[in-house]
Amino acid sequence: MTVATNVVWHDSKVTKESRCAHKAQRPCIVWFTGFSGSGKSTIANAVEHRLAELKQHTYLLDGDNVRHGLNKDLGFTDEDRIENIRRIGEMSKLFVDAGLIVVTAFISPFRAERQLVRDLVESGEFVEVYMSTPLQTCEERDPKGLYKKARSGEIKNFTGIDSEYEPPENPEVTLDTSTMSVEECVNQVISYLEGKQIL
Numbered sequence: 001m002t003v004a005t006n007v008v009w010h011d012s013k014v015t016k017e018s019r020c021a022h023k024a025q026r027p028c029i030v031w032f033t034g035f036s037g038s039g040k041s042t043i044a045n046a047v048e049h050r051l052a053e054l055k056q057h058t059y060l061l062d063g064d065n066v067r068h069g070l071n072k073d074l075g076f077t078d079e080d081r082i083e084n085i086r087r088i089g090e091m092s093k094l095f096v097d098a099g100l101i102v103v104t105a106f107i108s109p110f111r112a113e114r115q116l117v118r119d120l121v122e123s124g125e126f127v128e129v130y131m132s133t134p135l136q137t138c139e140e141r142d143p144k145g146l147y148k149k150a151r152s153g154e155i156k157n158f159t160g161i162d163s164e165y166e167p168p169e170n171p172e173v174t175l176d177t178s179t180m181s182v183e184e185c186v187n188q189v190i191s192y193l194e195g196k197q198i199l
Contacts, residue, residue, distance in 0.1 A: 025099065076157045
């Protein structure tokens with residue numbers, strides 16, 4: 001792949017600060033990570049709903065949804081997973097520049113790629129939410145039947161089965177849907193955002 005070298009950043013007269021002031025909020029990325037079936041999409045969706053009730057300006061990015069469009073050319077090899085998160089990170093950065101609270105739900109198995117996204121935005125604008133739901137619980141749930149297919153060899157490079165997951169070392173929020181209700185999880189995320197004066 002040839003990388004363009006004659007590209008110059010074009011500044012906009014409307015700044016990030018003015019967009020944030022217009023929305024009366026601080027932007028950030030609320031990044032949900034964890035095994036398939038850990039509750040990422042469910043809790044991310046519920047968090048965005050609560051934020052909407054609080055009149056916050058948000059956008060939800062979900063792993064499966066993004067792979068229907070922007071990243072439909074990518075598979076699930078380690079290299080494609082890295083590129084998937086790189087693209088999502090760059091898109092999330094643009095949403096933050098627009099003054100939005102971006103809620104994302106991606107397995108995002110590798111620490112280095114999650115750190116890459118954190119490094120794209122300013123300090124305090126990346127909130128890592130680790131869904132620490134045990135793999136056994138996720139596999140018992142198997143809401144999409146993916147673990148069964150992975151165990152039978154129908155799906156290769158499946159996180160937790162034949163592809164590694166690197167848990168966050170210092171996440172801002174840790175949730176376990178095997179012991180916590182949806183409401184408890186949402187309250188913990190909202191409490192963190194309030195404590196950091198993002199809301």
